[in-house]
Amino acid sequence: MNVIDKSVWKWVFLAWVISLVSTLGSLFFSEVMLFFPCALCWYQRIFMYPLVVLFLVPLFTGTDRRMVHYTLPMVVMGWIFALYHNLVLYEIIPESAAPCAQGIPCSTQYINWFGFITIPMLALLAFSLMIFILLAIQRRLRS
Amino acid sequence: MNNKILVIATGVVLVAAFVIGTMLYQSSQAEQREAELQGKSSHFIKPNSPSMGPEDARVTLVEFLDPACAACASFHPLVKDLMKKHEGDIRLVVRFAPFHTNVEHVVMMLAAAKEQGKFWEALEVTLQNQDYWVKNHVADPQLAWELIGALGVEEPGDKSALEQFVAQENADLEALGVTKVPTFFVNEKPLPKFGAQELIGLIESELK
Numbered sequence: 001m002n003v004i005d006k007s008v009w010k011w012v013f014l015a016w017v018i019s020l021v022s023t024l025g026s027l028f029f030s031e032v033m034l035f036f037p038c039a040l041c042w043y044q045r046i047f048m049y050p051l052v053v054l055f056l057v058p059l060f061t062g063t064d065r066r067m068v069h070y071t072l073p074m075v076v077m078g079w080i081f082a083l084y085h086n087l088v089l090y091e092i093i094p095e096s097a098a099p100c101a102q103g104i105p106c107s108t109q110y111i112n113w114f115g116f117i118t119i120p121m122l123a124l125l126a127f128s129l130m131i132f133i134l135l136a137i138q139r140r141l142r143s
Numbered sequence: 144m145n146n147k148i149l150v151i152a153t154g155v156v157l158v159a160a161f162v163i164g165t166m167l168y169q170s171s172q173a174e175q176r177e178a179e180l181q182g183k184s185s186h187f188i189k190p191n192s193p194s195m196g197p198e199d200a201r202v203t204l205v206e207f208l209d210p211a212c213a214a215c216a217s218f219h220p221l222v223k224d225l226m227k228k229h230e231g232d233i234r235l236v237v238r239f240a241p242f243h244t245n246v247e248h249v250v251m252m253l254a255a256a257k258e259q260g261k262f263w264e265a266l267e268v269t270l271q272n273q274d275y276w277v278k279n280h281v282a283d284p285q286l287a288w289e290l291i292g293a294l295g296v297e298e299p300g301d302k303s304a305l306e307q308f309v310a311q312e313n314a315d316l317e318a319l320g321v322t323k324v325p326t327f328f329v330n331e332k333p334l335p336k337f338g339a340q341e342l343i344g345l346i347e348s349e350l351k
Contacts, residue, residue, distance in 0.1 A: 009146060017153060024161045032165045059150050 008140050009062065015071075015133045016055035022126045023049050029119060035110040040085040044123050047078030051130070068138040075134060079127035085120040169336065176333050179320060186318040187331055188236050189311055193253075193262045196226065196234035202349045205236045205328040207321045210253065210287075211243035211277045215325045216270040221339055225346060232350055237266065239312040240324045243277070248284035250312065251305035256296045265291045 026045060029035045037045065054071050058064040087093040089109065109118055187205050188194070206222060208215040226233055241247040249269060256265035268290045269276070276286035292298070299305065319328075327334055329345045 013146075013150065013153075016150070017157075020154065020157055024157055028161060028164060028168075032168055056150070060147060062146070 008137055009059070011133050011137045011140070012055055012058055012067070015130050015137075016052065016059055018126050018129055018133075019048060019051035019055055022123065023052050025122070026119075029110065033110075035119075040081055040088070041119070041123075043081045044078050044085065044120075044127075047074050047081070048123070048126070050074065065141050068134050068141070072131070072134045072138075075127055075130045079124070079131060082120060082124040082127050086118075086124050089118060089120050173333075173335050176320075180328075180331065180333065183318055184331060186315040187238075187328060189238075189315070191254075191257075191308065191311075192236050192238060193257050193266075194234060194236045195263065197231060198234060200232055200234040202229070202233045202346055203236060203330055204233055204346065205238060205331075207238045207240045207316065207319075207324060207326040209240045209242045209246055209324040210249050210266070210269045211246045211273065211280070211282045212324045213273065216273050218325050218339070219267075219270050221342070225343065229346070229350060233346065237262075238315065239309070240316050240321055240326070241309060241312065242324060243280055243282050245282040245284055247309045249276075249282050249287045250309055251302065252284070252288055252291045252296070252298075254305050254308040255299050256291055256294070258299075259296050261294050261296050264294050265296060268294065 026037075026041070026048070030037050051071060051074060054067070054074070058067045084093070112118055188203070204222070204225075208219075222235065226235055239250045239253070241250050253262065253265050253269065256262050269287055272290055276283050276290065288298070319326075323337070327342055327345075329342075330349050332345065332349075334341045334345055
């Protein structure tokens with residue numbers, strides 16, 4: 001059978017909640033608080049938003065044992081962009097070398113909670129958590 | 144089965160949090176905006192601002208516009224309709240927000256037209272023919288001048304007064320925190336949210 005058991009379902013649910021909170025949060029920043037998203041933000045959004053749907057399918061059908069095969073690559077791609085964005089923000093990589101010299105510079109900081117929580121930091125945190133969760137799911141599915 | 148209900152409930156709760164958060168954020172922003180505008184009465188109208196309608200009208204509508212801005216041009220008919228509908232009850236004051244490249248020269252021409260008693264025709268012709276003199280968000284003052292000059296407006300030799308006019312508009316923009324055009328103030332109150340319905344609603348509530 002292709003059915004995923006309860007202990008795995010919980011992890012998928014957690015990953016889905018993270019993707020949904022990230023999606024709604026980023027929409028709140030751009031559409032409500034009117035923070036204009038820079039180019040790198042868009043690349044991360046491209047890999048974050050579809051995850052809401054991709055995680056939802058196994059949550060409802062409870063049958064896709066191969067879900068990690070197609071969700072993990074998305075999460076890793078998003079994670080790479082988020083890491084790169086953080087490096088730009090913390091000036092480890094110079095902005096001039098970044099692909100977003102036009103429009104809103106990706107080194108613009110819109111929020112800074114407690115001195116270290118920025119929007120790209122939240123994105124990196126979300127993608128990192130999802131990587132750990134998906135690896136945990138894969139281990140359970142194999143055993 | 145229970146799992147599905149949990150998923151749906153979580154989705155509904157998170158989306159509801161988003162909607163409620165939006166409403167709370169917008170109302171707190173609106174309050175903050177009103178507080179910012181307190182004590183700034185002198186920045187809404189200047190003695191040389193173009194104005195239409197009786198000075199003691201019940202509603203004074205101050206509109207900050209950029210002659211090169213497409214949204215300003217598409218809002219203009221609505222403003223004219225409102226002026227007609229509530230004739231004698233609204234005084235319209237036009238202020239300028241020269242945000243587009245080179246548009247300050249066009250604002251100067253409109254100020255010259257005002258001195259020569261041809262402001263409203265000049266504003267009309269510039270807004271209606273925006274496509275002609277605005278290319279890729281950059282104003283071409285030469286082309287705009289063709290249109291305004293055709294109305295019989297003479298180009299003044301000394302432009303220092305016109306330059307001063309632009310400086311005055313820019314200073315008030317900054318004082319009032321106007322960053323988008325068109326921006327409307329109805330009896331010095333900002334719109335709760337940008338939109339035609341909001342403008343009509345605020346004017347009608349002030350007329351009651």
